[in-house]
Amino acid sequence: MRTEQSKAYRQGKASDTKLTTYAADTALSKIESELFQYRQAGVHFEGEPKSTAKVTSVHIEATPQKATITECLDTSGWKALQGSKNVTSPNQVRRYTVSGSVRTIGRQWKVVDYDVDKEHAC
Numbered sequence: 001m002r003t004e005q006s007k008a009y010r011q012g013k014a015s016d017t018k019l020t021t022y023a024a025d026t027a028l029s030k031i032e033s034e035l036f037q038y039r040q041a042g043v044h045f046e047g048e049p050k051s052t053a054k055v056t057s058v059h060i061e062a063t064p065q066k067a068t069i070t071e072c073l074d075t076s077g078w079k080a081l082q083g084s085k086n087v088t089s090p091n092q093v094r095r096y097t098v099s100g101s102v103r104t105i106g107r108q109w110k111v112v113d114y115d116v117d118k119e120h121a122c
Contacts, residue, residue: 001023001110002071004017004019004021004023006048009044010045012039014031023110023112024110024111025110026113027100027101027110027112027113042083043080043081043087045079048078049075051074053069053100054070054071055069056068056069064104065103065104065109067102068099069101070098070099071098071100072095073097073116073122075092075094075095076094093121096119097120098116099115
């Protein structure tokens, strides 16, 4: 999901990405909402965040199957641009924890929600 999300943020829209293959429900809504806000402000992104993720719990016996993923997201190589001007906040936390909920939809695992925790650097 993160690769397709980054692609959407670079181009300012989710079309021409495979974001819906990997994200659904609240996660997809959050991304679409952020994309809308960035488009309204004329902001796009350059570079690529780095992600280190691990499965922290899994419930395969459930229907749908569910899992929790804990991710360390490093955005130090990712910057917000308004035109060609870097508008990335200099005080912004650049490495932080993201907790994601994933579940099966049909036979596909998708991220259905995530919470960003900028209080816990990783």
